[in-house]
Amino acid sequence: MKDIHxxxxxxxxTEHEIVVExxxxxxxxxxxxxxxTGTHVGCEHGICGACTVLLDGQPVRACLIxxxxxxxxxxRTVEGLADGDELSxxxxxxxxxxxxxxxxxxxxxxMLAEAYxxxxxxxxxxxxxxxxxxxNLCRCTGYQGIVDAVRQVAEERAG
Amino acid sequence: MKPAAFxxxxxYDVNDTxxxxxxxxxxxxxxxxxxxxxxxxxxxxxxxxxxVDITRIAGLDYLERxxxxxxxxxxxxxxxxxxxxIDGFGVLSKAARWxxxxxxxxxxxxxxxxxxxxxxxxxxxxxxxxxARIVLQGPRGRREVPATExxxxxxxxxxxxxxxxxxxxxxxxxxHAALTEYSQRQGDFAIVAAxxxxxxxEDEVLTSRVVLGGVGQQPVVxxxxxxxxxxNEETWRAAGEVAAAQVDPPSDGHGSSAYRKKLTAAxxxxxxxxxxx
Numbered sequence: 032m033k034d035i036h037x038x039x040x041x042x043x044x045t046e047h048e049i050v051v052e053x054x055x056x057x058x059x060x061x062x063x064x065x066x067x068t069g070t071h072v073g074c075e076h077g078i079c080g081a082c083t084v085l086l087d088g089q090p091v092r093a094c095l096i097x098x099x100x101x102x103x104x105x106x107r108t109v110e111g112l113a114d115g116d117e118l119s120x121x122x123x124x125x126x127x128x129x130x131x132x133x134x135x136x137x138x139x140x141x142m143l144a145e146a147y148x149x150x151x152x153x154x155x156x157x158x159x160x161x162x163x164x165x166x167n168l169c170r171c172t173g174y175q176g177i178v179d180a181v182r183q184v185a186e187e188r189a190g
Numbered sequence: 191m192k193p194a195a196f197x198x199x200x201x202y203d204v205n206d207t208x209x210x211x212x213x214x215x216x217x218x219x220x221x222x223x224x225x226x227x228x229x230x231x232x233x234x235x236x237x238x239x240x241x242v243d244i245t246r247i248a249g250l251d252y253l254e255r256x257x258x259x260x261x262x263x264x265x266x267x268x269x270x271x272x273x274x275x276i277d278g279f280g281v282l283s284k285a286a287r288w289x290x291x292x293x294x295x296x297x298x299x300x301x302x303x304x305x306x307x308x309x310x311x312x313x314x315x316x317x318x319x320x321x322a323r324i325v326l327q328g329p330r331g332r333r334e335v336p337a338t339e340x341x342x343x344x345x346x347x348x349x350x351x352x353x354x355x356x357x358x359x360x361x362x363x364x365x366h367a368a369l370t371e372y373s374q375r376q377g378d379f380a381i382v383a384a385x386x387x388x389x390x391x392e393d394e395v396l397t398s399r400v401v402l403g404g405v406g407q408q409p410v411v412x413x414x415x416x417x418x419x420x421x422n423e424e425t426w427r428a429a430g431e432v433a434a435a436q437v438d439p440p441s442d443g444h445g446s447s448a449y450r451k452k453l454t455a456a457x458x459x460x461x462x463x464x465x466x467x
Contacts, residue, residue, distance in 0.1 A: 034197040053198035053241075056232075075191040076229040083293055090293040095228040099198050100221075100243060143293065165376045166291030 038102035042067060043111030051098040057091075058082040060098030061108060069109040069138050073168070080167030083139040083146075084108050090146035109138035112145065120187060121145060124180035132171035139167050144181045154185045193231035197240045204327055207244055207354050212329055214240040216351045221245070222265060222302035225294050250301075250356065255279070260360040264301025271300065278363025281320075281465075285312045285369040285385075291377045301355040304340075307347040310380040310404040313358075314341060316369060318409040319385045319401040322360045328353035341408035366390060368464035370457055371403070374444065380404050381444045384433075384457035386465040390421050400429065400458055405439035405450055412436055412458070421466050423459075430459035 034053040039046065042065060049064050056075075061067040061084070073081035075094045082093040085107035112119040121144055124130070131137045147163050155163075160181050164174065199214065201207040211218055217239035221227060230236040244250075250265035253274050260279050262271070272286035272295060289295050289303075289312050303313040304324060317324070317337035324340045326333050329352055337358075340348045349355060367387040371380035383403035389396040398416035401409050412433040419425045439450035 034195065036198060052195075054193045054195050056192075056228075059192075076232050077225060077294065080291070080293065089296045091297050092225075092293055094232065095224055095297070097198065097224075097228070100224075100245065146296075147292065162376065163292050166293055 036099045036102070038099055040101045040103070041105045043107060053097060053099050055098045056094050057084070057086075057096040057098045057101050057106070058093035060101070061093060061106070064098070067108045067110055071135055071138055073135070073139075078168070079136070079139070080143060081136050081139040083142045083167065085142055085146055088146070088149070090143055107142070107145075109141050112141060121148070121180070121184050124184045124187075125177070128176040128180040128183065130172060130176040130180040136167060136169045140164070140169065140177055143167055144177075144184070148181065148185055148188065151185055151188075154182070154189050157182060160185075191232055193228070194234055194237045196231075196238055198243065199240060200243045200246060203247055204250075204354060204356055207242055207247070208327060208329055208352065210242045211352045211354070214242070218242060218351075220305070220354055222305070223267070223298035224302075225290065225298035226302070226306045226308070244354070258359075259362050262300050262358045262360070264299065264304075264355045264357060266300045268295035268298050268300065268303075278365050279360065281364055281367040281369065281385075281387075282316065285316055288312050288369065288371055288380070288383075294377075300358060304358060305347065305349060305355050307341055307345050307408070308379070309341070309344070309406060309408045310371075310383055312369060312371075312380075312383065312403075315383050315385050315401055315403040315409045316367075317358060317360075318411060319367065319369075319387055319399060320360050320362075320364050322358050324348075324355060325357040325359060326350075326353045327356050332356075334359070338411070344407040346408075366465045368461045368467075370461045370464060372453055372457060382439070382450050382453040382457055384454065384461040386458065386461040388416075388421075388462065388465045390466060393421055395419050395421050395425065398429075398462075400433055400461070402433065402437065402454060402458070405437040405454060410437060416462075423463065426459040426462035426466070427455075429462055430455035430457070433458040 071081040073079035077095045219238040221241040221243045250263040252263040254261040322337045323334045369385040371383035387399045395416040400412040434451045434455035441447045
């Protein structure tokens with residue numbers, strides 16, 4: 032018999048109540064049960080970072096958390112960045128700096144960068160940005176555009 | 191790449207955890223940050239019949255500095271240690287940056303890493319280096335196990351299946367200590383990790399301790415007493431050679447035994463130099 036649980040979670044401000052099997056990862060709950068397919072699933076063992084989302088403000092690999100653990104939590108996914116058709120500053124910077132090509136890794140990188148930037152007071156140096164962005168894998172861009180985008184947004188937000 | 195079925199249970203305090211573990215039997219496992227366990231479950235390298243989720247237990251996320259030393263609550267996130275300023279234990283904050291990546295450090299826990307018992311894990315190596323004590327709670331009450339006896343082999347620890355790690359105690363400050371390591375990509379598991387602790391005067395070593403990760407089934411204490419030797423590069427380099435001669439590391443896809451020995455010599459010298467700085 033399946034081990035099922037009724038959970039309530041908020042995704043990008045919308046409340047959801049769903050029944051999940053305990054072994055279902057948060058990444059699969061978001062994609063298959065709730066339709067937030069912006070969260071991508073790459074390696075499913077915590078290496079690639081494509082499934083990075085914010086769980087109560089913290090960046091996490093959604094493949095390494097079970098959906099049932101998000102009960103009562105607030106989740107932010109890539110769908111929560113733009114305001115309608117208006118892309119966020121970070122999304123615009125990725126576009127401007129050519130921080131994406133095929134786009135598969137992009138939702139993970141955006142959420143990773145969003146979490147990191149929200150912690151910053153000033154403008155971090157390039158080596159620190161590189162170290163943080165090394166958490167995720169991209170097979171197209173060579174990372175330079177991603178690092179540039181994150182640094183530009185850090186500078187813009189610092190004023 | 192999907193985990194096998196299990197039953198999920200949530201615990202709200204330590205006693206509740208112990209009771210649930212007792213009821214669920216030996217195939218149940220504690221779920222803390224899950225940054226190692228869930229990856230292993232996705233690969234089906236681990237197939238626990240039940241998980242007891244302890245992440246909602248309040249009050250186990252703390253760093254408490256007292257007259258004796260430092261007490262680390264089992265559910266303290268790596269990131270909390272990384273960003274803390276802990277008098278006399280700066281080595282922990284610096285070493286935290288070697289743990290996986292930023293999102294992993296935001297989720298993974300101190301107690302979880304110790305319980306996992308990976309011989310290359312930064313907290314396991316430092317617990318042995320700084321002669322920490324692991325505090326366990328189980329149906330037979332509380333007990334403390336010295337880190338030097340806690341890690342017993344390849345992912346094997348002294349914790350019983352019905353026990354939970356509640357705290358790690360570091361008995362005394364280590365202002366002169368460092369950990370360094372090498373891996374092929376940033377954030378990967380260390381191929382070799384080296385850590386060192388020193389007491390010294392301006393130019394002479396008073397006491398020393400060196401512990402390695404990645405060269406054996408558990409963290410390895412190097413037999414090298416540098417007391418009385420000058421605190422300089424030559425001493426550190428010689429100690430590296432001594433350490434390398436003592437270990438018989440495994441060969442695998444990440445590096446041969448001979449390569450690990452050379453890394454050991456270089457990293458021990460580097461760790462000692464950083465510790466002395």
